[in-house]
Amino acid sequence: MIHYFSKGIVLEQNKEPALSRELAEFLDPSMPPKYRTGETGDISSVGPEKLIAIAKEAGIVDETDGQPLFEKLEKARYNKVQTLVADAIDDEPYISSQLCPSFQLTDQLIGGVELAQKIIGAQKSCIAIYRDIYGVGIKIPEKLGEIPIERISGTYPAEYRSKTIYQSRSTAVIGSCALIHLYRAVYEKRCQTTCFVTVAGDCVATPQNLEASIGMTVQQLLDHCGLSFEPKRVVVGGSMTGYAITDTKSTKITPMTRGIVAFREDFDEMNYTCIGCGRCAQVCPEGLSPYYIYKFVTARRYAMLRNFDINLCIGCGTCSYICPAKLDISSVIMRGKQEYENYLQDQLRRRQKDSAQ
Amino acid sequence: MKKSLKNYREAMSRTRGIFAQNPVLIGGLALPIAIMGTTSLMNAVALSIAAFATIVPLMLVASTAGKYIPLNLRRTCYVLLAAAILCGVSYPIGKISPGIFDSLGIYYSLMAVNTILLYRTETYAHHASPLAAVVDGLRNSLGFSLVICVMAILREVVGKGTLWGRPVQTAIVLPSVLLPFFGFIFLGMCCAGAKGLSHLMKSRLIRDKLRGNMQGE
Amino acid sequence: MKLTHRFPPHIRSRENNVTVMGDAVLALLPLYFMACFFYGPRAAALGILSVLVCFVSDLLCQKLAGRKIGVIDLSPVVTGLIIPLLLPASIPYSIVVVADLFAILVIKQPFGGLGQNIFNPAAGGLAFVTITWPNLVFRYTAPFEKLPLFGEITARLVASPAYQLKMGGIPYRDFTDMLFGNFPGPMGATNILVLATCLIFLVVRKSANGKAALAFLGTVTVFAFVFPRIDGARLQSVFYELCSGILLFGVVFFLNDPATSPKREASKIIYAAIAGAVTMLYRYFGGFEEGMVFAILLMNAFAWGIDMCCEQWISRERRKRLEKKSEKL
Amino acid sequence: MLNSILTFVALTFTAMVVENALFSRALATSKALILVRSKKELFLFGGSVTVMTTLSSLLSWVANYFTRQLGWNFQLRAVAFLCCICVVYQVLCAAMVLKWPKEYEQLKDILSLSALNSAVFGSLIISSMQNYSLAGTIGYGLGTGIGLTISLILVYVGRKNLAMSNVPKVFKGLPIVLIYIGILSLAIYGLIGHQLPS
Known part of the structure; x- marks a missing residue:
């Protein structure tokens, strides 16, 4: 069990109504399911290169980082990676788009994991699931089929940290939904036309997980699940790192969207003055101090940012979450990152101009 | 009185040393004397007489002869000359009250080294005609002594409850007002007040000017 | 469907400025009950007056500085509650008003109001009052003397154990007396047990840092053990140094004041350790019997410097670690 | 010999902390705020004040001894000390x-301003008024210089911090730094506890 140090925050997950509900299909009639060419035949005789070609033809995209699946498999195979990890860590609240399919389509997931293990030639494989999910309907077993489940414990940005730990131990991390699509592409010859999305939030009447076909608009999904209140904010992506959209009819679903969250009330009291309590410095998982970075970026004093390693910020949003003054610290820091780069380039140019004189 | 912005700027430039660029409040010169010397009105009056006596002649000397002496020699001459003048002036000042030099302590002889002297002579007197230098010296020392006397009155009344030695009826007596820390804070507040006043005057006049233009068209 | 655009993250913790300041107010209220229990309703009257003065002057200053008033801001209430607790219960009302005005008008508002002030306003106000009226501030009434709400104070005024320590004497108080605070001293700073519970409450609510408090108390005990003011009895001197004066009160409220203490955890500990040493320095060589207030003011000036040095040191460590990791990959 | 070293150390310590040139006597405030803009200038100013005070305190002790014999009044002796400073x-x-x-x-410019400075002149006059011994005068001069440098560092750090926080428009610049120094001198006054002989 991988345990991380205490930095970061323990979030109230409230995944519950969506996770235990049945995974429903919601396909767009105008987009028929595509099938790949080639015969099914006996799969065990097919070599790893052939399987990678099948994955390429099916156009499967890994939902965690958006890279095509066949590229990841080739790279892992080239690096002779030892263990394969199926990433089902849903550490952002309201979102369970990796957990629900891995429990309700378990045989497809197990098949996909075995296929990927065969392709990469890895000895061990496991499924990583976040530990601190309380009040969850289903009991998370020790093993899924005969693949062991590794519980990632620790505070909120566990997904990012688990990736860094795994990379240091030469393991390949592949999203569980991509493995399910790999199983379907190989055994049922289906290309990836759908993706798993959680529709949740306190405005949605029946929060649930959907297998929606790619290209559908957010409005269709929301109408399918029914809205009990008029939402003030609709967020595409995770509830901590997603981005708020203003026009639901035109934004479409991509394989990367893992959740659509609709919130009823807006934060009315925003942007108090910062009282300098230092909670964001205690909470930042990268050990930075967001108080000073926020202060220097808003005061436009980039010369002072020299020792504050602003480029290490991963944008997880814990500092804005914990801030009692409700300031948008993480978005200002992300903007500050860009401005600091420009400032450094100006410095470089000016120094070259001076040395030229 | 609808004083237009031009009149205001002209009035300010004519009284440059007193209100607009006050050496103590805006320029930040001669602060130690403004902080420690203003514990009683007698001290302030003595120091302002010393200021008049040292700054004006030195500006004259600086504008006439100062340009030709090299830098380090020039400054020492100014300082020695000022100290000599202070010795001379100490006799009339001694008449104000017997204990004046004990309560002033080192701050009377520090007038010889104060920064109004060193900075005004450098920045203004060297490239100005003798008459203009003397007038500027007068204006600066007038501004300096005005600020010092006002601060001394307030500090003495609140601190000791007396004015020029005679008791004055005050609501509350805070003896700690005479200490150096309150000098700093009080001077800081006066600088802020001066800056605020000039901002207020400028913004009001600019608003009148804008309103005047709008009605004019 | 009118949607608003917000930056991530889209869920926020329930705490806001009012609850954070509310914790400090909650931690202060039991001290007022104890003060009223010992010294009668005069303590509550002092508290209410001081809070009113602080709140009104803070509001006026914000309106003068042209800032929008609308957000409930409890920090003047906290300052107003702290100031009477460190003064004797028999103090005239005018002194508390002067301390409040000085704290808000001179120490808090010119530096930029709520989050920007560099010095702790309560400490500054008390320092000013201690300097102007040392004899009034260090004369305490014995507890359980019911003081009249207004009018002349006829109770006998006694010196506190801190004064006896300063003079080299041994304040003969038995153990339980010192803990429950029934010995003459500042209104709120004598009951050690209540203060300890307030500290634990604040640590649990994450608005106080437990390690910083331990670092402060550690340096104080080391100082008191190595250089005891009571000749010979080292442990006794440690106990009396900790319990007398406003030391424990300072640990709970001055050291963990959000705006004036450093932000990073490591620099909070260093700041607390140096503050402990400076407080003992003020007690041994200081001009007044209780130097904690001046030590806190002096340390607030260092807070920013300590934080910057810690940032520099930690970023150097972090860069070394990153290089090591990149070599390994 | 031993007690002269003791007076030397004691006076250095008092001049450095208790009778600090900047906080307890407001001696070098205007030059500190105008002249010291960067770290280099700070140490240059502090260093030259320390060198000037220690060297000229040697001369001033001799001058003090003679002027007391000749019985000059206070102002004339002050001029004598000023001559010592100019000679040095x-x-x-x-x-x-x-x-x-x-x-x-x-x-050239910074050196001349920091040499003819109220801190240097003031520390000489005080040590001669108190009639310290030779070791005492030198100790007092050294302590004034070091104390001034430390308080300049404190003010320098404070000014960088103040430049960062949004101080009201009226207080920006000189006023807020003066109030900052005032509160620090309030804190250091806690060590003294009584009025200093000015």
Whole structure:
């Protein structure tokens, strides 16, 4: 069990109504399911290169980082990676788009994991699931089929940290939904036309997980699940790192969207003055101090940012979450990152101009 | 009185040393004397007489002869000359009250080294005609002594409850007002007040000017 | 469907400025009950007056500085509650008003109001009052003397154990007396047990840092053990140094004041350790019997410097670690 | 011999912390706020004040001894001390011109301002008024210089912090720094506890 140090925050997950509900299909009639060419035949005789070609033809995209699946498999195979990890860590609240399919389509997931293990030639494989999910309907077993489940414990940005730990131990991390699509592409010859999305939030009447076909608009999904209140904010992506959209009819679903969250009330009291309590410095998982970075970026004093390693910020949003003054610290820091780069380039140019004189 | 912005700027430039660029409040010169010397009105009056006596002649000397002496020699001459003048002036000042030099302590002889002297002579007197230098010296020392006397009155009344030695009826007596820390804070507040006043005057006049233009068209 | 655009993250913790300041107010209220229990309703009257003065002057200053008033801001209430607790219960009302005005008008508002002030306003106000009226501030009434709400104070005024320590004497108080605070001293700073519970409450609510408090108390005990003011009895001197004066009160409220203490955890500990040493320095060589207030003011000036040095040191460590990791990959 | 070392150390300590030139006597405030803009200037100013006070306190003790014999009044003795400072300053300038002429050209202005400074002159007058022994005068001069440098560092750190926080428009610049120094001198006053002989 991988345990991380205490930095970061323990979030109230409230995944519950969506996770235990049945995974429903919601396909767009105008987009028929595509099938790949080639015969099914006996799969065990097919070599790893052939399987990678099948994955390429099916156009499967890994939902965690958006890279095509066949590229990841080739790279892992080239690096002779030892263990394969199926990433089902849903550490952002309201979102369970990796957990629900891995429990309700378990045989497809197990098949996909075995296929990927065969392709990469890895000895061990496991499924990583976040530990601190309380009040969850289903009991998370020790093993899924005969693949062991590794519980990632620790505070909120566990997904990012688990990736860094795994990379240091030469393991390949592949999203569980991509493995399910790999199983379907190989055994049922289906290309990836759908993706798993959680529709949740306190405005949605029946929060649930959907297998929606790619290209559908957010409005269709929301109408399918029914809205009990008029939402003030609709967020595409995770509830901590997603981005708020203003026009639901035109934004479409991509394989990367893992959740659509609709919130009823807006934060009315925003942007108090910062009282300098230092909670964001205690909470930042990268050990930075967001108080000073926020202060220097808003005061436009980039010369002072020299020792504050602003480029290490991963944008997880814990500092804005914990801030009692409700300031948008993480978005200002992300903007500050860009401005600091420009400032450094100006410095470089000016120094070259001076040395030229 | 609808004083237009031009009149205001002209009035300010004519009284440059007193209100607009006050050496103590805006320029930040001669602060130690403004902080420690203003514990009683007698001290302030003595120091302002010393200021008049040292700054004006030195500006004259600086504008006439100062340009030709090299830098380090020039400054020492100014300082020695000022100290000599202070010795001379100490006799009339001694008449104000017997204990004046004990309560002033080192701050009377520090007038010889104060920064109004060193900075005004450098920045203004060297490239100005003798008459203009003397007038500027007068204006600066007038501004300096005005600020010092006002601060001394307030500090003495609140601190000791007396004015020029005679008791004055005050609501509350805070003896700690005479200490150096309150000098700093009080001077800081006066600088802020001066800056605020000039901002207020400028913004009001600019608003009148804008309103005047709008009605004019 | 009118949607608003917000930056991530889209869920926020329930705490806001009012609850954070509310914790400090909650931690202060039991001290007022104890003060009223010992010294009668005069303590509550002092508290209410001081809070009113602080709140009104803070509001006026914000309106003068042209800032929008609308957000409930409890920090003047906290300052107003702290100031009477460190003064004797028999103090005239005018002194508390002067301390409040000085704290808000001179120490808090010119530096930029709520989050920007560099010095702790309560400490500054008390320092000013201690300097102007040392004899009034260090004369305490014995507890359980019911003081009249207004009018002349006829109770006998006694010196506190801190004064006896300063003079080299041994304040003969038995153990339980010192803990429950029934010995003459500042209104709120004598009951050690209540203060300890307030500290634990604040640590649990994450608005106080437990390690910083331990670092402060550690340096104080080391100082008191190595250089005891009571000749010979080292442990006794440690106990009396900790319990007398406003030391424990300072640990709970001055050291963990959000705006004036450093932000990073490591620099909070260093700041607390140096503050402990400076407080003992003020007690041994200081001009007044209780130097904690001046030590806190002096340390607030260092807070920013300590934080910057810690940032520099930690970023150097972090860069070394990153290089090591990149070599390994 | 031993007690002269003791007075030396004791007076250095008092001049450094208790009778600090900047906080308890407000001696070098205007030059500290105008002249000291960067870290280099800070240490240059502090260093030259320390050198000036220690060297000229030697001369001033001798001058003090003679003027007390001749019975001059206070102002005349002050002029004598000022002459000591100017002599030492000229000697220093001559040495600088010979040894490092290039640096001297750049630092000419700052050196002359920090030599003829109220901190240097004030510390000499105080140590002669108190009639300290030779070791005491030198100790007092050294302590004033070091104390001034430390308080300049504190003010420098404070000014960087103040430049960062949004101080109201009226207080920006000189006023807020004066209030900052005032509160620090309030804190250091806690060590003294009584009025200093001015």
